[in-house]
Amino acid sequence: MIQQVHPRNPGGAAEGLALPKGPLDLADLTAAPRFGLKGPGSTDWLIGHGAALPEVNRLADWQGMRLLRLGREDLLLLAEGAGEALDRTLESWRAHPGPRGWSAWREEGWAWFRLSGPAQDEAMARLCAVDLRPTIFPGDRIAQTRICGVEAVVLRGGRGFDILFDITLTAHLIGRVAAATHDLCQREVEP
């Protein structure tokens, strides 16, 4: 039986850690499908497969997935609710004989969290030094930066901020986010 255990699952490394809820909501999407492609050949394969590649640090929609360009040859497909599209893509990627890049194992190496709610902007201003206000950081941008001192990929999705980061830091980051924002559930947004 194939079985996966992510950090917050029973038996996982961050089992039982509660996530902030309320005006600030932290959701765990780690189990959602995604795939990272990295190294020479990655972009060529994607282009050959019909993807219109965004610039580095931008993202684009592709076949119901979000295609993130993290570097010249470093790409990430986020397939929340588009697992089948990802499976199809992976099938043809695996079958491709020529240069096609290599798996970056992002579905294993990274946790995927989403921070949302009315206090999301104030919370992000505490967690991250980059200017993430919507006028400066619209939805098609990616910030590779730090969240609470942890390296992370941040984007502003329609449903909140998506944060991808080292999966072994899951418990640590939950703790840091909770400590930095614990007051936001009771207070109005400022300044």
Add this chain to the structure above:
Amino acid sequence: MSRLPEPWGTRIDRTRPLRFRFEGREVMGFAGDSIASALAADGQWMLSRSFKYHRPRGILSMAGAEANTLVQLPGQPNMLAERVALCEGLEVRAQNVSGSLARDRGAVLDLLGRFLPVGFYYRSFMGPGKDAFLRVWEPMIRRRAGLGTIEPAATGGEFIAAHLHCDLLVVGGGLAGLSAAVTAAEAGADVILCDENTMPGGAATWQREGAAALPGLLARVEAAPGLRLMRKTTCNGWFEDNWLPLIRDGRLWRTRARQVIFATGAIGQPPVFRNNDLPGILLGSAAQRLMAHYAVRPGRRAVVLATEPEGYRVALDLAEAGVELAALADPRPGGSGGQMAAVLRRRGVEVIRATVEEARGRRHLKAVRVGGRWIDCDLLAVSAGEVPAWQLPCQAGARLGHDEATGRFRLSLPEGPLGLAGAVNGRGGAEAARADGARAALEALARLGGPAPAPEPAPETAPGAFALPVAAHPKGRDFVDLDEDLQVKDLIHTVQEGYGELELLKRFSTLGMGPSQGRHSAAAAARILAQATGRTVGEVGVTTARPPVGPEPLGLLAAGDAPVERRTALHGRHLALGARMQPAGAWWRPFQYGDVADEVAAVRQAAGMLDVSTLGKLELRGPEAGAFLDRLYTMAHANQPIGRVRYCLMLNEMGTVIDDGVAFRMAEDRYYVTATTGAVARVYADMLFWNAQWRMKVDVANLTSAFAAINVTGPRARAILQAAGSSFDLSTAAFPHLHGREGEVAGVPVRAMRIGFTGEVSVELHCPASRAVPLWEALTEAGKAEGLLPYGLEASRILRLEKGHIIIGQDTDALTTPDELGMGWAISRRKPFFVGKRALEMRQRLGLSRRLVGLRFPEGGKLPGESCLILRKGTPVGHVTSIAQSPTLGRAVALGYVHPEDAVEGTQVTAKCRNGTLVAAQVMNHVSFDPDGRRQEM
């Protein structure tokens, strides 16, 4: 004491009285009061005792950070009484007092002042005997040291840090700052205006002048889009690239501003005369603030010292508040208050053309001497000129110059995203400040690149000469720096001793070193020093302005910090098994689950499994991956057959061993390489760095977190894997030592390698992190019948030491070469290049100075500990790097460095135990257990 009637007291809410205690006595105040204003309203002017002489001190500026006003709150030493808002039940105590504030036994020091000249501690306290200072004098000095008291149990409250970004930050919400902020915001800029007061408006909130302009500006602030007004917020420093900490209570905003305008006003400079430090002597602005903001009458009978027109306004305000005006002293030749002087005279106030020469009083001002005449008063309000608030601009690179003609200090900014507005720019006065704010905003807009309207012409201001009265008194107590109790003669003597450079003077005399950092001593000190050294005030200058501008609690600065903590995918399993966890770098690792000897025995006799997920795991892929590894590591990897695992050893460019691991060639163009737990971050970064220079066709992926790893080891290891079910042949012939396979174990995809640290048959299974728990469970299940035990770090260390495997960082240091480790076999001689090769060759020519060997100690005898010295003819030549009791062998096993001539098996060397006992040890092979290595190859 009753308060002045409304409209005096704009900041207090008379409907909300508050009760608090000062020195154990109950005092009433109002919401909106500061501690200082409430105490002043109560007639309690003395707030503290001074640092050195324990003189009574109180309010000077109502704005500053002077030691005068520092009080002790519960768990919070050195709090500024003028700034801390009053709250119900607050316990306030005076600081630096022996006995009580009123009857401070330390006050005797004031009488002994003659015996404590400036720098006195350099002249005495030296004997008798060489440690007399430590034994006798320093404890005495330390008993007198310090101001406030820490409370060991204090938690410091809650601190939160965040970030802000803006086009323009305006610091200071006086008329200039308000005007700058609204001008820029109305032009479309994204503006933050921070002001440290509860209400913006600056001097217009306590002076008549400009008060009329304030409501209009505040309405524009309200209406301006994109203008964020942050009240009660202090900008406490300027750092590179306009990075500014804004602080309010327990909040820190690290603020990035594309442009900054400093509208920080000016700092009143007190004149110098004998007993100028008595409570009751206030800056004129302080008297005005007390009246306007807090409805506190600052005295009953006042003398005003005015060398600026503001002084006359202060006098009029005092009169209006019902304070009897005894006299106004204006020593300026030809100086006058114009219309205002006439008004005062009409009210019967005498205007004396002289300065205040002396004051007297014990705990409060009783009288001042003006032009030789003593005048009774309980208030002296001084308006003797200002210096631009230079701290922030100077931190940002501004220079504080001095106009010798007018005697005024003037700031000049460097080119850059910075501006000055208002009094800090020499544009005092309401209308001038407002216009200067608008000008500064337009200039900032232009620098931001937006359309900027032309500035309106600013009114010319021609400030009069600045003549700060400095009246040195032969008997002293004419204080220049109140924080540090420095008198005029102290500065003169300091110069006479040779410390005439301002920074030397500061260090010898401690001028400006106190809590207010020279705010109120700058002008007087510069003048005194200029006169004493024959230089101009401009040449003397002010001391370097260092951040922070005002005091800031350490907790606020520490708000953003916590050590990083990593957990392997199996963390939950270890906890469930009751493991004792130990930090290893950022990781948590199981130290032991049960009895360490049992764990060792299980590995030697049956099987054990160890979570090795913290190992670095790097995948190198691309046509030049092998060639790349050949350049990075000492062994040959390009010719490594597919499916084989090879040891890899990494040197730095100095030829020092920095890491080791294994490389599994998975395909022609793909290697899976491990690195040690502590080194992988650096190894990975170095790989990327080297390849940024070499530009080889290789991609490096750091899979450390993506993969978990379990090492199954022991005579029964193979049986356990077979029981768990594997997709590949596990037999020795099909899968020998130092081979790797991809396949499945217990249905989990794995990269399996025949490697280990224990010397037993070992299979290291690397699997995707999300599959680690199922794999662990399956192995546990399969191992039940075979005696499998999970083991921890401690057992692992013993097992590796029995086998003489080194741990880099423990058995090596910053200079260890492979030859010192006896690892010459790991150096490929044929490769033209690898990192460290050239240095290694040069170091080889120097010869060895030590060798790492195995050490065997006589059984039953005293054993040295780790790091104990190895001596040769009494001289240290090395040390024991690792030692442990081997349950397998029933004796100690150890590694250590010895002199190279002694590195021959059987040689006797001497180790020095921690208690000094010398013990003999025999040099032996590194490997104590199964020296031929047969067990691991089975």
Add this chain to the structure above:
Amino acid sequence: MPLRLLKYGLSRRYPVRGDLPPTPDLRPAYDVVIVGGGGHGLACAYYLSRYHGIRSVAVLEKGWLAGGNTARNTTTIRSNYITPEGIAFYREGVQLFEEMSRELDFNVMFSQRGQLTLAHSEATLRSFHLRAEMGRHLGTRIEVVDTKGVEALAPLLHMDYGGALEIVGGLWHADGGTARHDAVAWGYASQAARRGVELHQRTEVLAFERVGERIGAVLTNRGRIGCGNVLIACGGMNYPVALKAGVELPIRNFPLQAMVTQPLKPFLHNLVSSVSLHTYLVQTDRGEVVIGGGSDPYQLYSTRSTLDMKEHLAAGAVHLFPFLKSVQLTRQWAGITDMTPDYSPIMGASPVENLWLDCGWGTWGFKATPVAGKRMAETIATGRVPAILKPFALARFGSFRLLNEMGATAASH
């Protein structure tokens, strides 16, 4: 009250001692020109004039005396190093401090309150044991203490963090202490000046005139001076100054930052430092808590300080002493350190015959002020490098005889 102070209290006029004479005009030549009027240069001048009879000495200082790293360091004095060479050298330094106040008739307030360095891991503890074993073997007062011992030495330390910051033991160095940094320089300056050494402030070296393998003259902003020997001892400016003489030093410059709180009634007797937190604390005799330990992570010749380093140091301090959260910070500053590849100084000869080096002091130079001054004076006076300095030769880098002190230098300065 000490009798010495009676003189001040009972004299009608303040009895001026004149510690530092005003800068005189430059003479055409000096036996020894010392570039750098910091602690090291002034100490060398003192030892030359007092013990070697060399009084024709000019100390050239670009700014004001001891205004560089002497004024900016956090005054730790210790000898808890790892190598025999390092321990022998710094031990002599500590011994000289013990006599310094009386030798100079200037109270430098040397106080051996002891230094406690904290270990947060077994690996650190192991390195502490090595330092303790080596130090004790060579006669310094040093020992490893367990957590009980740590608590006894610093009762207010927060011990039970758990995790990576758990304190597992410490290195107690009873010889460790502090001194009033400025006073050390002033004491040497004052005594050197009394013996004829000239102190030239606001005197900047612009170039060196080479005559064959020697320096013939030193060109300054105030004129040209001939020289017998030249010593370079100018801290953060060693690299560019040596380069003017054609000597390229293996040095990179980094700012080192520190900060200080408002005065508090004494609560911390010993010096406390933590290698893992890169933080150390000492409470001065004024009651201020000096917090240091942060080197900037990239090369820079600047004494600007940063908010990030302040936050880092504050975090370290409150980890150790949580009650410091409500203590107010007064001031932060930085010095420019000159770091060598092996974190050890460069002393002795240079490739230029009469040019001597006292460089590469990085973050740890203050404690060596007396011993470097004394031994460099001996070197210059005799023309021979004494055995105690030989391991620190510039030539060690060409021959890979580096000093193995990297582990003992970090964070406790």
Add this chain to the structure above:
Amino acid sequence: MKILTCPMNGPRNIDEFQSFGPMREAPDPEVASDADWARYLFQAENQPGVVVEWWRHVPSNYFFLAERDIVTNRVLRTFDPGEAE
């Protein structure tokens, strides 16, 4: 906090970056003298003024070069190593 402008990620606080020191030209190890090799190992560019140095943007693992004045700390230019002349 100083800003460093990453050629790939744009302006960021310098604490997102790791300095790898001034660019060094390695001599040919086959022919260089011991003295030259030691010089390569131990001497770093440290002259007051502009140095060209390596930086890594840590979150994206991108390496680039910067021209920075090590006295004023002013960054004159940052560029991808592919653009190095």
